[in-house]
Amino acid sequence: MIRIEHLSKRYGDVTVLADVSAEIRSGEVVSIIGPSGTGKSTLLRCLNGLETPSGGSIHVDGIDLLDPRSDIDQVRRTMNMVFQSFNLFSHLSVIDNLTLGPIKLKGLSRAQAQARARELLDLVGLSQKADHLPDELSGGQKQRVAIARCLAMDPKIILFDEPTSALDPTMVSEVLAVIRKLARDGMTMAIVTHEMAFARDVSNRVFYMDEGRIYEQGSPQEIFEQPKLEKTRAFVNRIRSLTRRIDTPGYDLYSLNAEIEAFCARQILPQSLRDRLLPLVEESLQICRPQLDRAPVDLTVAYSEKTGDLELIVERAAEAGNLMENPSVPDDLSVRLIRHYAQSVQYSEAAGRGRLVFRIDTHGAP
Amino acid sequence: MIAARLLLSILMMLAAAHAGRAIAQSGGAVKPMSETALIASPEDLKDKRIAVLLGSAQASEATKRWPGATVLQFGSPTDMVLAIKTGKADAALSDGQPLKDILRQDPSLAILPQPLHRIPVGVGFNKENPALLTAFNAFLASIKRDGTYADMIDRWIEKGVYAMPELGPQPSGQVLTVGVSDGGMPFGGVVNNRWVGFDIEMAQRFANSQGKSLKIVSLEFGSLIAALVTGKVDLIAASIFITDERKQRINFSDPYFEETTVLLALRTRLAGQALKEGPKAGSGNWLARIKSSVRDNLLTENRYLLIWDGLKTTVLISILATALGTVLGALTCWMRMSKRGLLRLPAIGFISLLRGIPVLVLLLILYYVVFASVDINPVLVSVIAFALNFAAYSAEIFRAGIQGLDRGQAEAGIAMGFGRLRTFWYITLPQTIQRVLPVYKGEFISLVKMTSIVGYIAVQDLTKASDIIRSRTFDAFFPLLLAAALYFLIAWALLQAINLLERRTDPHWRRQRGRTA
Numbered sequence: 001m002i003r004i005e006h007l008s009k010r011y012g013d014v015t016v017l018a019d020v021s022a023e024i025r026s027g028e029v030v031s032i033i034g035p036s037g038t039g040k041s042t043l044l045r046c047l048n049g050l051e052t053p054s055g056g057s058i059h060v061d062g063i064d065l066l067d068p069r070s071d072i073d074q075v076r077r078t079m080n081m082v083f084q085s086f087n088l089f090s091h092l093s094v095i096d097n098l099t100l101g102p103i104k105l106k107g108l109s110r111a112q113a114q115a116r117a118r119e120l121l122d123l124v125g126l127s128q129k130a131d132h133l134p135d136e137l138s139g140g141q142k143q144r145v146a147i148a149r150c151l152a153m154d155p156k157i158i159l160f161d162e163p164t165s166a167l168d169p170t171m172v173s174e175v176l177a178v179i180r181k182l183a184r185d186g187m188t189m190a191i192v193t194h195e196m197a198f199a200r201d202v203s204n205r206v207f208y209m210d211e212g213r214i215y216e217q218g219s220p221q222e223i224f225e226q227p228k229l230e231k232t233r234a235f236v237n238r239i240r241s242l243t244r245r246i247d248t249p250g251y252d253l254y255s256l257n258a259e260i261e262a263f264c265a266r267q268i269l270p271q272s273l274r275d276r277l278l279p280l281v282e283e284s285l286q287i288c289r290p291q292l293d294r295a296p297v298d299l300t301v302a303y304s305e306k307t308g309d310l311e312l313i314v315e316r317a318a319e320a321g322n323l324m325e326n327p328s329v330p331d332d333l334s335v336r337l338i339r340h341y342a343q344s345v346q347y348s349e350a351a352g353r354g355r356l357v358f359r360i361d362t363h364g365a366p
Numbered sequence: 367m368i369a370a371r372l373l374l375s376i377l378m379m380l381a382a383a384h385a386g387r388a389i390a391q392s393g394g395a396v397k398p399m400s401e402t403a404l405i406a407s408p409e410d411l412k413d414k415r416i417a418v419l420l421g422s423a424q425a426s427e428a429t430k431r432w433p434g435a436t437v438l439q440f441g442s443p444t445d446m447v448l449a450i451k452t453g454k455a456d457a458a459l460s461d462g463q464p465l466k467d468i469l470r471q472d473p474s475l476a477i478l479p480q481p482l483h484r485i486p487v488g489v490g491f492n493k494e495n496p497a498l499l500t501a502f503n504a505f506l507a508s509i510k511r512d513g514t515y516a517d518m519i520d521r522w523i524e525k526g527v528y529a530m531p532e533l534g535p536q537p538s539g540q541v542l543t544v545g546v547s548d549g550g551m552p553f554g555g556v557v558n559n560r561w562v563g564f565d566i567e568m569a570q571r572f573a574n575s576q577g578k579s580l581k582i583v584s585l586e587f588g589s590l591i592a593a594l595v596t597g598k599v600d601l602i603a604a605s606i607f608i609t610d611e612r613k614q615r616i617n618f619s620d621p622y623f624e625e626t627t628v629l630l631a632l633r634t635r636l637a638g639q640a641l642k643e644g645p646k647a648g649s650g651n652w653l654a655r656i657k658s659s660v661r662d663n664l665l666t667e668n669r670y671l672l673i674w675d676g677l678k679t680t681v682l683i684s685i686l687a688t689a690l691g692t693v694l695g696a697l698t699c700w701m702r703m704s705k706r707g708l709l710r711l712p713a714i715g716f717i718s719l720l721r722g723i724p725v726l727v728l729l730l731i732l733y734y735v736v737f738a739s740v741d742i743n744p745v746l747v748s749v750i751a752f753a754l755n756f757a758a759y760s761a762e763i764f765r766a767g768i769q770g771l772d773r774g775q776a777e778a779g780i781a782m783g784f785g786r787l788r789t790f791w792y793i794t795l796p797q798t799i800q801r802v803l804p805v806y807k808g809e810f811i812s813l814v815k816m817t818s819i820v821g822y823i824a825v826q827d828l829t830k831a832s833d834i835i836r837s838r839t840f841d842a843f844f845p846l847l848l849a850a851a852l853y854f855l856i857a858w859a860l861l862q863a864i865n866l867l868e869r870r871t872d873p874h875w876r877r878q879r880g881r882t883a
Contacts, residue, residue: 076783087778091796101782
């Protein structure tokens with residue numbers, strides 16, 4: 001239904017979309033997730049022609065959207081959009097919001113359009129509010145009206161641009177329930193969302209976007225349970241991390257400790273955890289210290305908000321070897337201390353990088 | 367050169383207008399009126415406040431002859447007389463004939479028995495049209511020969527019969543435009559809503575003799591020469607003194623009368639004047655006073671017709687200028703908001719230029735400069751001037767209204783497939799109207815009130831009508847209050863129409879009405 005090929009979008013020097021290729025088939029529900037500023041909304045707005053892409057192509061039912069000869073307004077009437085900020089027409093009552101498009105654009109009679117509008121208001125549970133004005137409704141009600149307004153145009157696909165981001169947490173579920181119902185009824189939808197559980201339940205496919213492209217895509221199980229790529233994993237597990245490169249034996253331990261303390265404070269980690277994390281950092285740097293000139297290390301502290309796991313990752317060139325097996329210092333005191341503080345230690349090599357992962361038990365006592 | 371001098375005279379007129387229609391030429395503090403210093407001869411004026419008619423021969427004479435005096439220039443003889451009566455000036459220098467009436471009506475005023483001087487008066491012609499001057503001189507000679515002239519002098523000046531004789535049907539030929547000024551009877555004034563007087567009859571007879579139809583344009587005395595030079599009128603007849611100064615600008619006909627200059631003052635301020643007991647204007651109780659005011663200002667000579675015509679003109683100019691100005695303003699706003707410099711920059715220039723020019727100056731520039739050589743109805747010039755002014759302000763009002771709107775709604779319209787034009791029409795425009803109406807109303811009200819200056823280009827609007835009545839009744843109070851009340855009513859009535867529109871565009875009001883219906 002929608003085919004996107006090598007789509008790119010730049011604002012001056014800033015590249016928002018680098019190279020996006022994807023396909024959305026009829027009847028599919030595609031969730032688009034990813035960190036802020038990675039082009040999710042821009043992608044959606046390009047699909048509807050609200051933004052003009054810098055390159056690539058978009059075909060909707062075989063019509064080339066970027067061809068100036070195509071009637072983009074005709075395409076838009078079958079591909080409606082729900083916005084984060086609702087964007088209801090504030091000078092029109094709820095029912096008039098629903099009937100304006102069908103009457104003016106599809107040539108329906110007033111009676112026909114109103115009958116259909118009442119059905120749709122019933123569907124979203126707002127038949128009582130038909131004669132109210134948008135500013136008399138709550139956020140959740142406004143967004144449901146906006147969805148009904150889209151449906152009134154009988155679209156083939158609906159694009160949702162963060163439909164719940166502007167809502168009070170108590171109103172999120174009423175809007176999601178309506179979208180779930182549409183998904184059950186087989187409506188084709190593309191949804192940019194930060195509601196992970198919802199994306200997982202409702203979609204057939206998930207696009208994880210990062211660095212201006214679709215970084216990884218797959219079924220909800222693939223993306224949420226076995227993500228193949230590190231960034232995807234970090235995102236779906238809501239991993240917060242701090243990475244520093246240490247490349248000289250004369251590193252500033254105190255300033256590094258201060259940074260890690262600040263990071264822990266931001267994640268609201270208990271003091272007992274910090275008391276184990278900081279010695280672990282100190283000892284792990286101790287064992288690689290003599291080699292730091294030749295083999296600098298990337299030190300990462302990672303905390304998953306979802307699972308509560310706290311990890312220290314020490315990464316360096318694989319040829320330098322596994323530090324825990326061959327520490328570069330003669331005595332094994334540091335290695336023993338590390339084993340005391342860490343719940344588990346894993347070593348792996350990939351792409352020429354050796355990676356040591358120390359996990360700290362965040363659940364039980366030390 | 368001519369343009370520069372013209373502009374200068376326009377500016378002087380403006381200055382006069384802004385100083386409450388009077389300017390003090392020799393500066394200095396306003397001197398308190400001393401009751402003891404009676405005026406016995408013209409020389410006593412040397413340190414007094416002298417009222418003169420703007421642009422008159424007396425005005426330039428007073429400035430030269432009494433450098434120590436304060437010369438106050440007024441736009442009409444009425445204002446001059448009112449200034450004397452209210453003590454704003456000590457004495458006035460005026461043409462002698464028009465004062466006869468005033469002196470009869472008002473015993474509190476008197477003149478020095480000896481006129482200051484006698485000067486012949488003539489009809490003024492454009493220097494570029496000597497043929498018309500020759501024709502007029504021939505006409506003047508012929509009416510002097512056949513006794514018509516003597517008859518006119520007898521009726522208008524000796525007997526004071528202020529009625530036009532039957533002169534037969536107006537010829538339907540070419541139009542002869544005559545500039546006149548309400549200098550007062552016997553030479554020119556409005557009676558029964560018609561221009562009458564010696565000058566008017568003479569002009570009518572001249573037009574008839576030429577087979578032309580006469581068109582009378584009423585101007586401030588000070589604007590007569592400017593109007594003649596710019597071709598707005600073919601000749602000017604307003605008992606104008608033939609002076610060397612004026613001869614440099616225009617041609618004069620042979621003299622048709624010898625007019626005196628007299629010194630007018632309150633009777634109590636003149637030496638050797640016994641207080642005469644006469645009918646007091648302000649006698650009787652207040653009800654009787656109001657009755658007599660209504661009678662004098664509205665009923666006598668059908669003066670209410672002047673008010674009624676002026677009212678219609680004011681409303682017409684207000685409505686047309688608002689309508690045209692709104693359309694122009696919308697266009698300017700569209701250009702101003704365009705991304706293309708070719709459209710945006712002219713719009714920015716237009717807005718800042720028009721907002722920086724007083725609308726009176728704009729009006730005079732349009733009338734005397736832009737449309738100088740075009741025969742254009744001054745009402746139309748007024749509509750254009752106020753529309754341009756209104757456009758500049760309303761363009762910015764509209765822009766603020768559109769820019770203050772929530773962008774998202776227009777985006778939703780575009781995303782639905784409305785396209786730019788229909789999105790504007792169905793979504794942006796209704797919301798903009800609703801938002802800008804309160805400010806727009808204020809702008810409209812000020813336009814209605816600003817139209818009171820159109821009298822400067824000979825449009826007879828409500829203000830001008832009240833001026834003309836004042837020139838006949840010398841009553842400041844009633845005509846001015848009546849004009850104020852009528853302006854208030856016009857503004858109020860027109861505002862109700864906009865309020866209705868405002869309510870119709872307010873969704874809350876519509877909804878409320880839907881509930882009760």
